[in-house]
Amino acid sequence: VLNPADEYVADFVSGISRLKVVRAHAVMQSIESFEQAHGPLPEGLQQFDHDAHLGELINSAISSDRPLLVADNEGREVGVVTREDLLRTVIEGAETS
Amino acid sequence: VLNPADEYVADFVSGISRLKVVRAHAVMQSIESFEQAHGPLPEGLQQFDHDAHLGELINSAISSDRPLLVADNEGREVGVVTREDLLRTVIEGAETS
Structure with missing residues:
Protein backbone atom coordinates (compact mmCIF):
# COMPACT_ATOMS: atom_id res chain seq x y z
CA VAL A 1 0.00 0.00 0.00
CA LEU A 2 1.87 3.04 -1.28
CA ASN A 3 -0.68 5.72 -2.10
CA PRO A 4 -4.23 6.73 -1.18
CA ALA A 5 -5.76 5.04 -4.24
CA ASP A 6 -4.09 1.72 -3.36
CA GLU A 7 -5.18 2.10 0.23
CA TYR A 8 -8.78 2.68 -0.87
CA VAL A 9 -8.73 -0.52 -2.93
CA ALA A 10 -7.11 -2.43 -0.08
CA ASP A 11 -9.83 -1.22 2.27
CA PHE A 12 -12.54 -2.47 -0.05
CA VAL A 13 -10.85 -5.84 -0.36
CA SER A 14 -10.57 -6.20 3.40
CA GLY A 15 -14.16 -5.15 3.87
CA ILE A 16 -13.55 -2.12 6.04
CA SER A 17 -14.21 0.61 3.50
CA ARG A 18 -17.52 1.79 4.84
CA LEU A 19 -16.09 2.53 8.29
CA LYS A 20 -13.76 5.12 6.77
CA VAL A 21 -15.80 6.27 3.78
CA VAL A 22 -19.24 6.83 5.29
CA ARG A 23 -19.57 10.09 7.24
CA ALA A 24 -21.87 11.24 10.02
CA HIS A 25 -24.04 13.40 7.75
CA ALA A 26 -24.99 10.28 5.74
CA VAL A 27 -25.95 8.30 8.85
CA MET A 28 -27.77 10.86 10.97
CA GLN A 29 -31.48 11.43 11.29
CA SER A 30 -32.93 14.91 11.81
CA ILE A 31 -33.36 16.15 15.37
CA GLU A 32 -37.10 16.50 14.62
CA SER A 33 -37.33 12.85 13.61
CA PHE A 34 -35.47 11.73 16.74
CA GLU A 35 -37.68 13.81 19.02
CA GLN A 36 -40.88 12.55 17.41
CA ALA A 37 -39.82 8.97 18.21
CA HIS A 38 -38.03 9.41 21.54
CA GLY A 39 -39.08 12.75 23.01
CA PRO A 40 -36.84 15.76 23.70
CA LEU A 41 -33.15 15.34 22.90
CA PRO A 42 -31.20 14.71 26.16
CA GLU A 43 -28.65 17.30 27.33
CA GLY A 44 -24.89 16.77 27.30
CA LEU A 45 -24.65 14.34 24.39
CA GLN A 46 -21.29 13.62 22.80
CA GLN A 47 -20.93 15.79 19.68
CA PHE A 48 -19.36 14.87 16.34
CA ASP A 49 -18.49 16.80 13.22
CA HIS A 50 -20.74 16.07 10.24
CA ASP A 51 -17.65 14.67 8.46
CA ALA A 52 -16.80 12.21 11.28
CA HIS A 53 -16.21 8.64 10.06
CA LEU A 54 -18.72 5.86 10.63
CA GLY A 55 -15.99 4.01 12.55
CA GLU A 56 -15.65 6.83 15.09
CA LEU A 57 -19.41 6.93 15.63
CA ILE A 58 -19.57 3.18 16.17
CA ASN A 59 -16.70 3.28 18.66
CA SER A 60 -18.55 5.90 20.66
CA ASP A 65 -26.07 3.85 24.36
CA ARG A 66 -26.86 7.57 24.39
CA PRO A 67 -27.53 9.11 20.97
CA LEU A 68 -24.71 11.08 19.30
CA LEU A 69 -25.16 14.68 18.25
CA VAL A 70 -23.92 15.86 14.84
CA ALA A 71 -22.90 19.47 14.21
CA ASP A 72 -22.10 21.37 11.01
CA ASN A 73 -19.02 23.54 10.33
CA GLU A 74 -20.55 26.42 12.29
CA GLY A 75 -21.22 24.20 15.29
CA ARG A 76 -24.99 24.11 14.71
CA GLU A 77 -26.67 20.87 15.79
CA VAL A 78 -27.95 19.31 12.58
CA GLY A 79 -28.67 15.67 13.40
CA VAL A 80 -28.67 12.70 15.74
CA VAL A 81 -27.20 9.21 15.37
CA THR A 82 -28.55 6.26 17.37
CA ARG A 83 -27.30 2.67 17.64
CA GLU A 84 -30.20 1.72 15.41
CA ASP A 85 -29.04 4.19 12.73
CA LEU A 86 -25.53 2.69 12.89
CA LEU A 87 -26.72 -0.90 12.58
CA ARG A 88 -29.00 0.05 9.69
CA THR A 89 -26.09 1.73 7.90
CA VAL A 90 -23.96 -1.40 8.16
CA ILE A 91 -26.72 -3.53 6.62
CA GLU A 92 -27.78 -1.01 3.99
CA GLY A 93 -24.22 -0.64 2.81
CA ALA A 94 -24.02 -4.36 2.23
CA GLU A 95 -27.32 -4.56 0.40
CA THR A 96 -26.63 -1.71 -1.99
CA SER A 97 -22.94 -2.28 -2.70
CA VAL B 1 -20.07 -15.06 -10.08
CA LEU B 2 -20.40 -18.72 -10.95
CA ASN B 3 -19.37 -20.73 -7.90
CA PRO B 4 -19.16 -20.34 -4.11
CA ALA B 5 -15.46 -19.49 -4.17
CA ASP B 6 -16.04 -16.66 -6.65
CA GLU B 7 -18.96 -15.43 -4.61
CA TYR B 8 -16.81 -15.39 -1.48
CA VAL B 9 -14.20 -13.25 -3.24
CA ALA B 10 -16.88 -10.96 -4.64
CA ASP B 11 -18.30 -10.50 -1.14
CA PHE B 12 -14.92 -9.48 0.17
CA VAL B 13 -14.43 -6.99 -2.63
CA SER B 14 -17.80 -5.39 -2.02
CA GLY B 15 -17.13 -5.17 1.69
CA ILE B 16 -20.02 -7.32 2.85
CA SER B 17 -18.13 -10.48 3.74
CA ARG B 18 -18.42 -10.25 7.49
CA LEU B 19 -22.21 -10.07 7.40
CA LYS B 20 -22.35 -13.51 5.81
CA VAL B 21 -19.19 -15.09 7.22
CA VAL B 22 -19.41 -14.23 10.91
CA ARG B 23 -21.83 -16.41 12.88
CA ALA B 24 -23.76 -15.93 16.10
CA HIS B 25 -21.45 -18.14 18.17
CA ALA B 26 -18.54 -15.79 17.38
CA VAL B 27 -20.47 -12.67 18.39
CA MET B 28 -22.33 -13.81 21.50
CA GLN B 29 -21.38 -13.30 25.12
CA SER B 30 -22.17 -15.90 27.76
CA ILE B 31 -25.49 -15.69 29.58
CA GLU B 32 -23.52 -15.35 32.83
CA SER B 33 -21.63 -12.35 31.48
CA PHE B 34 -24.85 -10.70 30.30
CA GLU B 35 -26.58 -11.24 33.64
CA GLN B 36 -23.64 -9.88 35.61
CA ALA B 37 -23.87 -6.63 33.64
CA HIS B 38 -27.63 -6.30 33.11
CA GLY B 39 -29.38 -8.54 35.64
CA PRO B 40 -31.57 -11.58 34.87
CA LEU B 41 -32.13 -12.37 31.18
CA PRO B 42 -35.60 -11.14 30.11
CA GLU B 43 -38.23 -13.70 29.05
CA GLY B 44 -39.47 -14.15 25.49
CA LEU B 45 -36.36 -13.04 23.63
CA GLN B 46 -36.00 -13.77 19.92
CA GLN B 47 -33.86 -16.89 19.50
CA PHE B 48 -31.22 -17.63 16.85
CA ASP B 49 -29.22 -20.68 15.88
CA HIS B 50 -25.54 -20.50 16.82
CA ASP B 51 -24.76 -20.59 13.08
CA ALA B 52 -26.98 -17.60 12.23
CA HIS B 53 -25.23 -14.95 10.13
CA LEU B 54 -24.14 -11.61 11.56
CA GLY B 55 -26.42 -9.94 9.00
CA GLU B 56 -29.52 -11.69 10.39
CA LEU B 57 -28.63 -10.66 13.92
CA ILE B 58 -28.13 -7.05 12.91
CA ASN B 59 -31.46 -6.97 11.07
CA SER B 60 -33.20 -8.20 14.19
CA ASP B 65 -33.22 -3.20 21.24
CA ARG B 66 -33.88 -6.38 23.24
CA PRO B 67 -30.94 -8.79 23.45
CA LEU B 68 -30.96 -11.84 21.14
CA LEU B 69 -30.75 -15.37 22.51
CA VAL B 70 -28.43 -17.92 20.87
CA ALA B 71 -29.14 -21.67 21.03
CA ASP B 72 -27.02 -24.69 20.09
CA ASN B 73 -28.08 -27.64 17.92
CA GLU B 74 -29.97 -29.19 20.82
CA GLY B 75 -31.89 -25.97 21.48
CA ARG B 76 -29.94 -25.18 24.65
CA GLU B 77 -29.51 -21.46 25.33
CA VAL B 78 -25.77 -20.84 25.05
CA GLY B 79 -25.35 -17.09 24.67
CA VAL B 80 -26.71 -13.58 24.28
CA VAL B 81 -26.07 -10.92 21.63
CA THR B 82 -26.64 -7.22 22.38
CA ARG B 83 -26.47 -4.18 20.08
CA GLU B 84 -23.16 -3.40 21.75
CA ASP B 85 -21.80 -6.85 20.82
CA LEU B 86 -22.87 -6.29 17.20
CA LEU B 87 -21.28 -2.85 16.93
CA ARG B 88 -18.09 -4.17 18.51
CA THR B 89 -17.96 -7.02 15.99
CA VAL B 90 -18.22 -4.62 13.07
CA ILE B 91 -15.30 -2.56 14.38
CA GLU B 92 -13.16 -5.48 15.49
CA GLY B 93 -13.52 -7.09 12.10
CA ALA B 94 -12.13 -3.98 10.49
CA GLU B 95 -9.23 -3.68 12.88
CA THR B 96 -8.08 -7.29 12.62
CA SER B 97 -8.67 -7.94 8.91
Missing part, protein backbone atom coordinates in the same frame (compact mmCIF):
# COMPACT_ATOMS: atom_id res chain seq x y z
CA ALA A 61 -21.83 3.97 20.48
CA ILE A 62 -20.09 0.88 21.90
CA SER A 63 -19.16 2.70 25.10
CA SER A 64 -22.54 4.40 25.62
CA ALA B 61 -31.36 -5.71 16.41
CA ILE B 62 -32.52 -2.86 14.17
CA SER B 63 -36.18 -3.60 14.85
CA SER B 64 -35.79 -4.12 18.61
